[in-house]
Amino acid sequence: xxxxxxxxxxxxxxxxxxxxxxxxxxxxxxxxxxxxxxxxxxxxxxxxxxxxxxxxxxxxxxxxxxxxxxxxxxxxxxxxxxxxxxxxxxxxxxxxxxxxxxxxxxxxxxxxxxxxxxxxxxxxxxxxxxxxxxxxxxxxxxxxxxxxxxxxxxxxxxxxxxxxxxxxxxxxxxxxxxxxxxxxxxxxxxxxxxxxxxxxxxxxxxxxxxxxxxxxxxxxxxxxxxxxxxxxxxxxxxxxxxxxxxxxxxxxxxxxxxxxxxxxxxxxxxxxxxxxxxxxxxxxxxxxxxxxxxxxxxxxxxxxxxxxxxxxxxxxxxxxxxxxxxxxxxxxxxxxxxxxxxxxxxxxxxxxxxxxxxxxxxxxxxxxxxxxxxxxxxxxxxxxxxxxxxxxxxxxxxxxxxxxxxxxxxxxxxxxxxxx
Numbered sequence: 001x002x003x004x005x006x007x008x009x010x011x012x013x014x015x016x017x018x019x020x021x022x023x024x025x026x027x028x029x030x031x032x033x034x035x036x037x038x039x040x041x042x043x044x045x046x047x048x049x050x051x052x053x054x055x056x057x058x059x060x061x062x063x064x065x066x067x068x069x070x071x072x073x074x075x076x077x078x079x080x081x082x083x084x085x086x087x088x089x090x091x092x093x094x095x096x097x098x099x100x101x102x103x104x105x106x107x108x109x110x111x112x113x114x115x116x117x118x119x120x121x122x123x124x125x126x127x128x129x130x131x132x133x134x135x136x137x138x139x140x141x142x143x144x145x146x147x148x149x150x151x152x153x154x155x156x157x158x159x160x161x162x163x164x165x166x167x168x169x170x171x172x173x174x175x176x177x178x179x180x181x182x183x184x185x186x187x188x189x190x191x192x193x194x195x196x197x198x199x200x201x202x203x204x205x206x207x208x209x210x211x212x213x214x215x216x217x218x219x220x221x222x223x224x225x226x227x228x229x230x231x232x233x234x235x236x237x238x239x240x241x242x243x244x245x246x247x248x249x250x251x252x253x254x255x256x257x258x259x260x261x262x263x264x265x266x267x268x269x270x271x272x273x274x275x276x277x278x279x280x281x282x283x284x285x286x287x288x289x290x291x292x293x294x295x296x297x298x299x300x301x302x303x304x305x306x307x308x309x310x311x312x313x314x315x316x317x318x319x320x321x322x323x324x325x326x327x328x329x330x331x332x333x334x335x336x337x338x339x340x341x342x343x344x345x346x347x348x349x350x351x352x353x354x355x356x357x358x359x360x361x362x363x364x365x366x367x368x369x370x371x372x373x374x375x376x377x378x379x380x381x382x383x384x385x386x387x388x389x390x391x392x393x394x395x396x397x398x399x400x401x402x403x404x405x406x407x408x409x410x411x412x413x414x415x416x417x418x419x420x
Contacts, residue, residue, distance in 0.1 A: 199263050
């Protein structure tokens, strides 16, 4: 639509190359003026925060699917492609270990870590695997199938129900729920929330991600699925891989009661000559029916993450707005003591996720932030979500501290995840 159509003129020339007649003429058609869904304020906030980090951020309207901001860092100057690029400029782009030509929001997929717990919670309640009052004891670890799996909180959370488990991100609770559900039900849940397939965003080369199952293991790995792997997938580790835009769509579907919007950047186009206008038509679909009581319980637990004592992101609450969220950390390599992650080389540190929405009832905006090797969703990713939600609702916040020079020192991205 931007390019329009070239004109064409056919002429007749003599043997000397002189024009003698015009055989036909077709006038060029100018391209249309296009309006995007991007909110310049939100885009600028996200770009400023992410400029010295490696990662991505997506802000979306959960009802319409309009992308209000989308950032992938490090990035590049697209004007380089509007003229003849030098060999050194091209080499600088393709040899950059951070791969700036990749759009991390749609083309890079990672394990979701603990942000996956909210989707598992919905399926656990809807399928009767747990009730809101089901309690699990967390001493800091649990043993399944002869293997010991640790909780991120050393010493454990004690007795927790679903609300407590989401608020404090208790791994042992979700290990237990994952064992009850099994990999096939977890796989079905992930697909119902849109993981494992492109969202349909109107940008090229969107990746599908990966939803593991017994059939996938037999076909791809030529091996049986081991039950202990299910325990890792239950907290978003292992071979489960998602993109930031998939999480934005999945969360939108959750808070909208099972109606999933198709993310899009195109809003409208106008013909500069005729003035005719074409506008985007919403293409939402219902994937599942989420009962109001289940949705409300998960929303309340995500509110607790940001606003109640013991929540994993209480430093990111927004004054005057009922912001809800979920933090997540993703282990990059197996390590015996995850508490020492901060002392590891940057390229071996955990990745950081945060997804959130506001307000608690009838959400108007959904935010997903991912920071490679950011270690903790609460400290690396949630602060940007806080800024974005505050900006959306026009609430001033103190200036955020400068980011560490992550881009200047990190090793190549794209490591495969291993389960905790």
